[in-house]
Amino acid sequence: MSTRLPRAALAWIVLITCLGTMTLVLGVQEFLRLTPLDWTALALFSIAVVIADTYRVHVLPYHVSITVSTVLYFGAVLTFGQAAVVLALGCAAADVVLRKAPVKIIFNAANWSLAVWCSALVWETFTNPVMPVGIETLRSATATAAWLLAGIVFVFINAFAVTIVVALADRANVRNVVRSSFEGIVTQFLTLPTLGVLVAVLYKEAPIAFLIVALPLVAVHYSLKNVEDTRRQTSLIIERIADLLERRDVATVQHSERVAQYTRLICEEMQLPTDLADTVVSAARVHDIGKIGVPDRVLFKPGKLTDQEWGVIKRHPVDGADILAVVTTYAAGTRVVRHHHERWDGKGYPDGLSGEAIPLGARIVAVADAYDAMSSRRVYRNDIDESTILAEIRRQSGAQFDPLVVDAFLEALGARSPNGVLERFPAVG
Ligand SMILES: [Fe+2]
Ligand SMILES: [Fe+2]
Numbered sequence: 001m002s003t004r005l006p007r008a009a010l011a012w013i014v015l016i017t018c019l020g021t022m023t024l025v026l027g028v029q030e031f032l033r034l035t036p037l038d039w040t041a042l043a044l045f046s047i048a049v050v051i052a053d054t055y056r057v058h059v060l061p062y063h064v065s066i067t068v069s070t071v072l073y074f075g076a077v078l079t080f081g082q083a084a085v086v087l088a089l090g091c092a093a094a095d096v097v098l099r100k101a102p103v104k105i106i107f108n109a110a111n112w113s114l115a116v117w118c119s120a121l122v123w124e125t126f127t128n129p130v131m132p133v134g135i136e137t138l139r140s141a142t143a144t145a146a147w148l149l150a151g152i153v154f155v156f157i158n159a160f161a162v163t164i165v166v167a168l169a170d171r172a173n174v175r176n177v178v179r180s181s182f183e184g185i186v187t188q189f190l191t192l193p194t195l196g197v198l199v200a201v202l203y204k205e206a207p208i209a210f211l212i213v214a215l216p217l218v219a220v221h222y223s224l225k226n227v228e229d230t231r232r233q234t235s236l237i238i239e240r241i242a243d244l245l246e247r248r249d250v251a252t253v254q255h256s257e258r259v260a261q262y263t264r265l266i267c268e269e270m271q272l273p274t275d276l277a278d279t280v281v282s283a284a285r286v287h288d289i290g291k292i293g294v295p296d297r298v299l300f301k302p303g304k305l306t307d308q309e310w311g312v313i314k315r316h317p318v319d320g321a322d323i324l325a326v327v328t329t330y331a332a333g334t335r336v337v338r339h340h341h342e343r344w345d346g347k348g349y350p351d352g353l354s355g356e357a358i359p360l361g362a363r364i365v366a367v368a369d370a371y372d373a374m375s376s377r378r379v380y381r382n383d384i385d386e387s388t389i390l391a392e393i394r395r396q397s398g399a400q401f402d403p404l405v406v407d408a409f410l411e412a413l414g415a416r417s418p419n420g421v422l423e424r425f426p427a428v429g
Pocket of ligand 2: 255287288369
């Protein structure tokens with residue numbers, strides 16, 4: 001999330017905060033009507049929420065956090081009704097421990113409070129007055145329907161409020177945020193309210209017995225964490241392989257890293273939505289991974305390449321896209337990789353696409369890629385100067401490159417540094 005929030009995101013935060021505060025006030029009134037024993041129980045639930053929230057899992061690329069405290073919130077909803085909103089203060093306490101920004105602390109607490117209160121309202125509407133879930137209520141069809149509905153309301157409001165704010169703050173598509181954040185962990189996420197029912201039932205039978213669910217909660221936490229760790233590790237492995245390939249030649253060391261940086265500049269200049277920009281930049285970071293299939297004798301052949309050798313080189317975008325298609329974090333960028341050697345005039349490869357038929361991300365990477373290839377030659381062979389490189393990029397506008405992308409690149413170059421991008425991202429690795 002950027003530090004300067006767009007107005008729409010700010011408006012959403014204000015809306016959720018207002019609704020959250022209202023529900024907190026209503027819920028606290030219910031809380032004050034409870035017995036001292038219930039207050040003690042809710043205090044224990046709050047401590048458990050603080051512990052669970054301290055170990056939340058942040059899911060890339062939008063850093064939406066998932067926490068097993070959902071179980072405790074929902075268990076408290078079924079046990080204490082609207083009074084359970086006080087647990088939102090436990091979330092705020094965890095955020096203070098984690099040194100979150102005040103705006104995030106307030107938004108998170110308001111979001112939990114709103115989700116808890118609405119869910120409790122559904123539960124209480126069906127089971128008025130509040131009927132704590134026990135073994136006998138599990139036999140009731142009405143009570144089962146009530147907790148299922150309350151659970152759906154709880155999960156929906158909780159996830160909806162967060163994904164909307166992330167999408168607005170990052171100028172990203174809501175569907176993309178939902179897909180990227182919850183892909184692979186939907187089962188765990190939907191399991192959490194169900195475990196909440198278990199907490200409520202156990203609490204009704206013997207208050208201390210709800211500790212029995214502590215172990216399953218730890219298991220769910222590690223299951224979520226493993227999914228996220230695997231995603232991170234897979235991305236790192238792919239990047240390391242791309243870097244290793246580039247070390248085969250001194251002129252290509254850190255080529256992809258620089259291409260990714262130039263790509264980021266162009267995306268910012270073109271004001272692409274953050275989710276699209278992130279996809280294009282991460283594809284740029286590994287755009288030549290398919291060169292793993294090109295032998296050194298072909299890749300670094302000093303003389304002219306034969307038609308057969310050219311055929312091998314031209315396969316690398318397709319091979320790269322094939323490798324990345326099976327990696328969740330790069331799957332969205334496979335078309336960028338496949339088409340990064342297409343030309344605006346249709347004379348590129350592998351598919352000979354032209355104009356806007358070429359994915360925008362691929363048109364951007366094409367400019368960044370060509371610029372870095374020429375810059376590296378300038379640094380290592382000293383046979384081309386910076387103004388010649390820029391003149392060549394300009395000359396190829398409308399032929400090899402998309403004119404809009406060239407304009408954005410040259411604009412970004414001039415705006416960032418009067419001496420050109422090389423000052424910021426030296427070609428020497
Ligand atoms: Fe390439
Ligand atoms: Fe490249």
